[in-house]
Structure formats: structure tokens, C-alpha cells
Amino acid sequence: MKLDILIIDDDKLVNEFVRDTLVRHKHEVVTVFSGEEAKEILEQKSFDVVVTDIKMKRISGMDILRQIKSGPVDTVVIMMTAFGEVDNAVEAMKLGAFDYLQKPFSPDEMELAVNRAGDFIKLQLENKRLRAEVGDKYKKMIAKSSKMTKIVDLCQSVAPTRSTVLITGESGTGKELIAREIHTRSNRVDMPFVKLNCAALPGGLMESELFGHEKGAFTGAVKRTLGRFELSDGGTLLLDEISEIPYNLQGKLLRVLQEREFERVGSGSSIQVDVRIIATTNRNLKKHIAEGKFREDLFFRLNVIPVEVPPLRERLDDIPLLVNHFISKYCAETGKEITGVDDSALRLFMKYHWPGNIRELENCIERAVVISQNKILSTKDFPSSLVLGKIEDHGAGFRVGMSVHEAEKLLILKTLEEQEGNRTRASEILGINPRTLRNKLTEYGVAETGSKEISSEQADLSQTE
Ligand SMILES: Nc1ncnc2c1ncn2[C@@H]1O[C@H](COP(=O)(O)OP(=O)(O)OP(=O)(O)O)[C@@H](O)[C@H]1O
Ligand SMILES: [Mg+2]
Helix, strand or coil, rough: CCCCCEEEEECCCHHHHHHHHHHCCCCEEEEECCHHHHHHHHHHCCEEEEECCCCCCCCCCCHHHHHHHCCCCCCCEEEEECCHHHHHHHHHHHHCCCEEEEEEHHHHHHHHHHHHHHHHHHHHHHHHHHHHHCCCHHHHCCCCHHHHHHHHHHHHHHCCCCCCEEEEEECCCCCCHHHHHHHHHCCCCCCEEEEEECHHHHHHHHEEEEEEEEEEEEEEEECEECCCHHCCCCCCCEEEEEHCCCCCHHHHHEEEHHHHHEECCCCCCEEECCCEEEEEEECCCHHHCEEEEEEEEHHHHCEEEEEEEECCCHHHHHHHHHHHHHHHHHHHCCCCCEEECHHHHHHHHHHHHCCCCHHHHHHHHHHHHHCCCCCCCCCCCCCCCHHHHHHHCCCCCCCCCCHHHHHHHHHHHHHHCCCCCHCCCCCHCCCCCCHHHHHHHHHHHHCCCCCCCCCCCCCCCCCCC
């Protein structure tokens, strides 16, 4: 495991010796020669491991240890002590040092200590991940359909890399959840996951939101403020609704993606960051490019790993699991004891076109759990728009201006939909004989056994995409 290591020793020889040993083992090493320098760099950057001398002028290794242990990051600290400083070493261990090495030590001893630190870090990560999984039981991603399991596999394989991911999909399909999943499965899991909605702010503010600003950079800039790029250093930055990012910022964003550096607004010096970018959009970026609203070069930089999330209506296999998942989620929240949905409700879900995708399904279930008096949810617990939605989507509802023919067609189809495709009942309600109904339906292209046929007796729940 490659580690980010900071070496602190005012003795140049020791410093070089340790650095050479660790660089030989392919670690990323930074060296400083005083506690002051160490403090400064630790404020800007976090390390996996800090190897520090105990005794230094002014700011000692113990001070550094205290500073690290009071901070938010679990950096592993290894102390180096001179002969006769065992008391200090014991004190350091009490304060949370991971290990200590007594000078003079061999390269092997150093390597051993760092390897143990590496193993420890790995364990810590694993623990965090497990804890996150248990704690966020209801944030887990449900994926049963082949389309979604493919996406889960893709997340798994790209998570450990730093490659930029572009997630596209309709509203409510789970783009943000997927972005978080990638972050959680990466070794950045204990670093920040920062989100910025690119549609939420006007251009001027957006720049400072992304890159931060210096005090006095513009009216109202009363103090230095860090941007999202700095805040997510070491972690993941989610740029939500990327299509909405102002054109003049697209070039600046491109530069960060290419060079991993940028300047705060009002500053001349560039800042380097290690950030994994995930962007999402529910727009067609290719169209935005064609219309000159989105830079093509930025698109290619973002689209390194494209993830296309299908709408819910194209992955019906996920519906039963999602339904149960949301039922237990809202039962846990409300203390109700609902065990599931009945067949007719499930059939309804399989037919509905879900314009709001999973978010809409979740809202539906939440509402039904709250209002239902029964242990099993049924069609009456769900809004009638679920029943009619499919037809309404194809042609609007009744309106002045539509022909009698159109109105008749709409009435017949809506009635049939409401009766779950039962033609006998539909014809009774419509007051026409079943033969007439059948002829009308044939005229509308609703065949007896065709794909539009919705029979309550034999709706196919195992339908795949
Ligand atoms: N596969 C899934 N399993 C469980 N819950 C999911 C799944 N996909 C989405 N959700 C839930 O659905 C809701 C909407 O998901 P999310 O916010 O990720 O969608 P989005 O694509 O980012 O939407 P928008 O485009 O509107 O921002 C969230 O509450 C999320 O937890
Ligand atoms: Mg979103």
C-alpha cells in the first residue's frame, strides 16, 4: 500500500536516511526540518503517516503529535527517539503515537514500522466502511436488474481510481446515490465528500464557491474563504447538474481537471489539490455542446468513465425490492408494521412510467405507509395519478379543443387502465357492449394479446428490460 508520509527531523542526515528508505519502498514522501514547517504543512495537507523526531527546538515532536491527535484526521504517528529518551517515548504512546523507533535504527526496522502502520490504516478503512454500511442501512443501493447490477460492478471497479466519472440519467434515478457509493467504496472514504450544485448559484458566486477567494478579492470578501476544491482535497467533489455551470467557468474547471491546480479568486499563487471529480447531469450534454452552451473539451475530460443510469421504467426488476426497501425504511421511521404491497399495487407500479423515477416511488411509499391502516398496501393507498399517469403522459387530459373522437379514446383508455385492463368491467362502466369496446381498442392499436394489453389476471411481473 502506497502511503503519503511526512518526515520531520531537524537532523539532516536522519531525515535523508529515512526518506531514502521510504522512497525506495515507493511511498510518497515529504520532508521538513522543523516543527514550525511541519505545523504549516499539516494545516494544508493530511498524511497517512507522520514520522517525527521527538526532540526538536521550539515545537517538539510531542507538540506535533498532540496537534495531529486533536485534529479530525486519523494520521498514524511514528516517533523517533534518541538513546535515553524512553520516558518520552512512553509518554508519546500514551498520547496516541502508533510506534516508536530508537535511534540508531536500520532501514529494515523503519520499513517494518511503516508496513505495520499501512496494515493498521487498511484495517481502519475497512472498519469505517463496515460502520458506514450498517449506519446507512437505508442509504444502500438496491440493484437487482441486470442494468443496475452492471452499474454497481462498474462503481466497484472505478472506485479505487481517481478517474473522473460522469453520471447521466433522468431526475430521481439515483445519480447522487451512485456518486456517494463510488466515494464510499474508494480509499478516500474517510476524506470529505463535497457536493456543489452548479445550478444553484449565479456565475460570479460560483467561481468563488469552487475555487475560494482571498480577503478583499471583491466587495463583501471580508475574509479568506476556501472553495469546494480545497475543502474536498483528498476526497471526492460532486459537481451536481454540471450542464448548468456558466460558460466562462468551464475553461477554469477544465484547467483543474487537467493540471490539478487553480488559484483562489484574487490570488496569484496556485494551489494543488488531489480531488476525485464526479459530475452528474439530467441533460443531454451533446445537445448543449451542439448549441454552443457546453465546451466539448470539458465534456471529454469529464466523460472518462460514463455511467448512464436507466429510468426506473426500464428496470422493472428493481421495483419489488425497492418497494420493500422503502416500506421497511418508513416503517422504521413511523413505527408502523406494514409487511408489503398486494399484487394489484405491484402490477400498477410495473405499468406506471415513473417520470420522477425512484424519488417518486419513494414518496409514494412514504405517503402510503403514513396513511394506510392495513398491514399490506393496496392500490387504494396510492394516488390515482399512478393509474392515470401513463395515459396522461401520452396525451393530456380532457380539454376544450379536443375532438369527440379524442375524448372518447381518452375516456375508454382511462377507464380500462383504472379497471386494470379488465374489459368486461370497463365496458360495463362505459355502458357499451364488449364487442364495441374490442373494436375501439383494435382501432387504437391496443391488441388483445399485444404489449399494450393489460390483463389483471396475467400481468407479467417477471418482465425484464
Ligand atoms: N438504487 C437505489 N436504491 C435505493 N434507493 C435509491 C436508489 N436510487 C435512488 N434511490 C433513492 O432515491 C432518491 C433519489 O436519488 P438521487 O437523489 O440519488 O437521484 P438523482 O438522480 O441525483 O436525482 P436529481 O436528478 O433529481 O438530482 C434518494 O432518496 C435515493 O436514496
Ligand atoms: Mg441529484
